[in-house]
Amino acid sequence: MILRTAETVDAQRELAAIVGSENCIVDPAELRVYECDGLTGTRVRPLVVVLPATTEEVAGVVKIARRYGLPIVPRGAGTGLSGGALPVENGIVIGLSRMHRILEIDFENLRMRLQPGVINLDVTKAIAAHGYYYAPDPSSQSVCSIGGNIAENSGGAHCLKYGFTTNHVYSATVVTSDGDVVEIGSPCSDAVGYDLMAALVGSEGLVGIVTEAVVRILRTPEKTCTLFATFPSTDEAGNCVSGIVAAGIVPAAIEMMDKLAIEAIVKSTGVDWPLDVGAALLVDVDGVEAEAEHTAAQAVEIARASGALEVRTPRDERERQLMWKGRKSAFAAMGRISPNYYVQDGVIPRSEISLVLREIADLCAREGFRVANVFHAGDGNLHPLVLYDGRIPGQAHHAEEVAAEILRICLRHGGSITGEHGVGADKAAYMGEAFSEADLESMNFVRCAFDPHAIFNPGKVFPTPRLCGDRAGAYVPHATEISEQAGRG
Amino acid sequence: MIADVPIREIVVPATLDEAAEIMRARAARGASVSFMGGGTDLGYGNSPERVDTLLKTEKLTRVVEYAPSDQVVTVEAGLTLGALQKTLAAENQRLALDPPRSELATLGGLLATNGYGPLRTRFGTLRDLIVGISIVRADGTVARGGGKVVKNVAGFDLPKLMVGSLGTLGLIATATFRLHPMSERREWHAVATRSLRDVRTLCRALLDRRLEPSAVIALADANACATYVLFEGFGAGVESQGAKLREVARDLFGGNVSRVDARGGVDAAALAEGARTYGNVRLRISTPPAFIPSLEHDILAPLRSAYRECRVVLYPTIGATFVGGFPREGDRFVSALEGARAAAEAARGNLVVVECAEPSLRERIDAFGALPDSFPIMRRLKERFDPNRRLNPGRFLGGL
Numbered sequence: 001m002i003l004r005t006a007e008t009v010d011a012q013r014e015l016a017a018i019v020g021s022e023n024c025i026v027d028p029a030e031l032r033v034y035e036c037d038g039l040t041g042t043r044v045r046p047l048v049v050v051l052p053a054t055t056e057e058v059a060g061v062v063k064i065a066r067r068y069g070l071p072i073v074p075r076g077a078g079t080g081l082s083g084g085a086l087p088v089e090n091g092i093v094i095g096l097s098r099m100h101r102i103l104e105i106d107f108e109n110l111r112m113r114l115q116p117g118v119i120n121l122d123v124t125k126a127i128a129a130h131g132y133y134y135a136p137d138p139s140s141q142s143v144c145s146i147g148g149n150i151a152e153n154s155g156g157a158h159c160l161k162y163g164f165t166t167n168h169v170y171s172a173t174v175v176t177s178d179g180d181v182v183e184i185g186s187p188c189s190d191a192v193g194y195d196l197m198a199a200l201v202g203s204e205g206l207v208g209i210v211t212e213a214v215v216r217i218l219r220t221p222e223k224t225c226t227l228f229a230t231f232p233s234t235d236e237a238g239n240c241v242s243g244i245v246a247a248g249i250v251p252a253a254i255e256m257m258d259k260l261a262i263e264a265i266v267k268s269t270g271v272d273w274p275l276d277v278g279a280a281l282l283v284d285v286d287g288v289e290a291e292a293e294h295t296a297a298q299a300v301e302i303a304r305a306s307g308a309l310e311v312r313t314p315r316d317e318r319e320r321q322l323m324w325k326g327r328k329s330a331f332a333a334m335g336r337i338s339p340n341y342y343v344q345d346g347v348i349p350r351s352e353i354s355l356v357l358r359e360i361a362d363l364c365a366r367e368g369f370r371v372a373n374v375f376h377a378g379d380g381n382l383h384p385l386v387l388y389d390g391r392i393p394g395q396a397h398h399a400e401e402v403a404a405e406i407l408r409i410c411l412r413h414g415g416s417i418t419g420e421h422g423v424g425a426d427k428a429a430y431m432g433e434a435f436s437e438a439d440l441e442s443m444n445f446v447r448c449a450f451d452p453h454a455i456f457n458p459g460k461v462f463p464t465p466r467l468c469g470d471r472a473g474a475y476v477p478h479a480t481e482i483s484e485q486a487g488r489g
Numbered sequence: 490m491i492a493d494v495p496i497r498e499i500v501v502p503a504t505l506d507e508a509a510e511i512m513r514a515r516a517a518r519g520a521s522v523s524f525m526g527g528g529t530d531l532g533y534g535n536s537p538e539r540v541d542t543l544l545k546t547e548k549l550t551r552v553v554e555y556a557p558s559d560q561v562v563t564v565e566a567g568l569t570l571g572a573l574q575k576t577l578a579a580e581n582q583r584l585a586l587d588p589p590r591s592e593l594a595t596l597g598g599l600l601a602t603n604g605y606g607p608l609r610t611r612f613g614t615l616r617d618l619i620v621g622i623s624i625v626r627a628d629g630t631v632a633r634g635g636g637k638v639v640k641n642v643a644g645f646d647l648p649k650l651m652v653g654s655l656g657t658l659g660l661i662a663t664a665t666f667r668l669h670p671m672s673e674r675r676e677w678h679a680v681a682t683r684s685l686r687d688v689r690t691l692c693r694a695l696l697d698r699r700l701e702p703s704a705v706i707a708l709a710d711a712n713a714c715a716t717y718v719l720f721e722g723f724g725a726g727v728e729s730q731g732a733k734l735r736e737v738a739r740d741l742f743g744g745n746v747s748r749v750d751a752r753g754g755v756d757a758a759a760l761a762e763g764a765r766t767y768g769n770v771r772l773r774i775s776t777p778p779a780f781i782p783s784l785e786h787d788i789l790a791p792l793r794s795a796y797r798e799c800r801v802v803l804y805p806t807i808g809a810t811f812v813g814g815f816p817r818e819g820d821r822f823v824s825a826l827e828g829a830r831a832a833a834e835a836a837r838g839n840l841v842v843v844e845c846a847e848p849s850l851r852e853r854i855d856a857f858g859a860l861p862d863s864f865p866i867m868r869r870l871k872e873r874f875d876p877n878r879r880l881n882p883g884r885f886l887g888g889l
Contacts, residue, residue, distance in 0.1 A: 194658075
């Protein structure tokens with residue numbers, strides 16, 4: 001139920017004055033597009049969606065929101081899988097998709113300055129011809145945006161060797177909940193003070209709105225070797241992963257697909273992978289040519305010794321891209337084998353992959369569900385896909401419960417409730433199982449330092465609503481703060 | 490004493506529970522608390538306003554959990570990096586971090602000061618290696634962040650936030666790190682560069698030839714400049730990179746490249762560490778890497794003249810430069826530092842941080858220089874974690 005009072009009509013008029021009425025969406029039919037993100041099962045219609053084009057416009061919108069007491073939900077490309085961009089009823093959604101310019105490419109210092117709406121893959125596309133790339137590569141990279149990646153600390157297949165978004169962003173221009181524009185981080189090697197970038201990246205839209213970011217770019221490795229190996233079951237594939245790591249190899253990526261995932265991928269993309277296998281691994285090793293070739297040869301040996309049925313290496317770059325296309329289209333491919341599916345994202349210690357996969361298989365069998373697994377095996381980041389039929393009453397809910405139980409399995413094995421999809425709206429309820437009250441309180445300290453008004457993305461990440469009002473005691477300022485030498489930088 | 494400030498009381502907890510108990514008790518009586526690990530960086534930052542209690546972590550040295558097959562280790566904060574590396578070496582693994590004085594420096598101290606060495610080129614800093622943390626907050630509450638898996642986006646990233654916080658947000662009690670395999674081979678090579686311009690040209694060429702050094706160090710006198718390059722990995726890769734480096738150096742400078750870590754050779758890492766720990770007043774200059782050719786004229790030369798004797802070492806691929814030595818009389822040094830800071834700021838926000846200074850100088854300079862415009866957020870962060878400003882008060886940026 002959307003409240004349209006005289007006050008909200010005033011707010012809308014002011015918002016339209018800033019971004020232009022064509023970028024201020026209030027029409028219910030048009031608002032439908034923004035009712036959810038990649039977590040499509042939950043929908044909320046916002047009061048208004050604004051699409052600013054500049055940092056100043058974003059700041060102006062935030063100031064109006066503050067004045068009217070309207071909560072703000074920032075939104076990138078809307079591809080997130082945890083409902084991080086799920087609107088708040090009677091709130092404003094700020095969509096950053098119009099801010100999609102690449103502002104600066106600095107090959108000398110290996111940096112790029114970007115607006116938040118730039119699509120992840122477009123960053124690499126802009127520099128690939130010069131022999132550079134941007135490392136974080138979430139599977140949705142052809143549609144997801146850098147701003148969303150920063151909010152979610154997005155990973156991807158190749159973060160095993162190269163790290164996550166948080167390891168690749170130097171600094172950001174941020175609009176705070178006061179509507180101020182603040183630079184966070186530093187273009188230099190070291191910033192002074194607290195590492196606010198650490199807090200900003202992965203904060204899921206709860207601390208501010210990034211309107212520009214300086215990211216790190218890398219030289220494309222001299223050589224990348226890919227191998228595709230099939231195994232009788234996920235046990236042998238798991239042993240192969242452990243073997244590669246134990247040999248001192250740091251692969252760029254190791255992806256595992258089980259029988260059901262392979263079936264879906266083959267049906268959907270037409271890759272010529274065998275169907276009579278229990279699991280497959282897709283491995284990238286990269287680096288200087290001699291190193292990559294040496295480690296690739298070693299990995300092939302380890303795969304054979306681990307009981308591989310077949311080991312393939314692509315004949316050319318086209319074939320290599322095809323293998324990766326198969327892997328990256330896995331989620332979408334599930335439509336070929338099931339009317340609906342629920343994607344889970346949990347993490348376990350790498351050495352327990354076989355054990356945990358068996359526990360998950362047992363759980364799903366017991367509950368009457370099929371489960372497909374396609375995941376980042378190198379860092380133990382599981383993506384079990386619980387397959388269900390939404391036409392059968394109660395099945396969607398039941399599948400969700402099974403998926404929740406999978407998270408508890410991950411926690412019991414010393415893992416995490418999310419490796420890359422974020423907590424968002426979807427997993428806020430499980431944060432209390434993963435963290436203590438004191439842990440969550442400390443996280444809330446960080447949020448409140450950025451957004452004392454708690455207007456950004458309320459209801460996300462934290463299991464129960466939290467305000468920023470209460471403080472343990474009166475703060476005792478330092479002499480330089482009183483004399484106003486400090487704090488005005 | 491810490492930087493001339495007397496210490497009223499020293500406590501040495503034997504367990505984490507005891508540490509939390511001490512924190513609660515000091516909170517009850519409003520005592521300020523500072524923390525000390527190996528004491529290798531006590532000169533870092535501004536002088537604390539007071540030190541009612543100094544909590545030493547020297548007995549908190551347990552390896553809490555080590556899972557070699559997961560390449561993850563959890564340790565108590567008082568463990569030295571050297572001792573940790575010995576434990577890890579038995580499994581052919583390491584924490585990819587090589588700050589000065591690693592035999593003495595503790596993981597807690599390194600986290601608090603964001604200590605790093607030349608391996609940063611390839612492996613980043615502790616923020617890129619830490620995956621979990623537990624802290625004791627000012628009121629004695631124990632809180633955790635992150636976990637013990639390398640990939641984890643559940644909640645705000647407390648582990649990274651604690652890196653470089655200089656004991657002002659809480660006591661770092663335990664930390665969990667991701668590990669790397671030990672390399673089959675590592676080779677240091679010396680390249681005959683003559684100037685910082687040469688150093689920069691070399692770094693650029695390494696990048697363009699797709700070489701992947703683990704570390705690059707340049708030792709820069711006023712008139713000479715020697716560069717050392719470290720390659721690590723499997724034998725085949727290290728050998729081919731060494732060969733390419735020789736080609737690059739010949740093409741660029743007509744110069745030689747020599748293996749320096751063979752028997753009787755030069756220990757490049759030790760040389761660099763010597764420079765980084767030299768003298769009683771040390772500075773760190775952070776710049777974008779491409780600024781390095783201008784560094785000598787704009788910043789280093791005026792600083793050199795303010796030292797009676799000094800050494801300069803750079804990590805040129807990162808843009809970090811360290812100057813250490815014995816300064817001339819105070820006025821001259823203070824104005825040289827101010828000049829360097831102004832020049833640095835003019836050149837796109839470069840930073841000059843005082844890593845260590847003698848007490849008489851400390852009173853006249855701020856260790857961190859100008860405040861960033863994000864300082865109000867930092868102050869609010871401090872207010873939340875330490876509302877009574879009892880943790881290492883005055884030591885950090887802007888009097889936090």
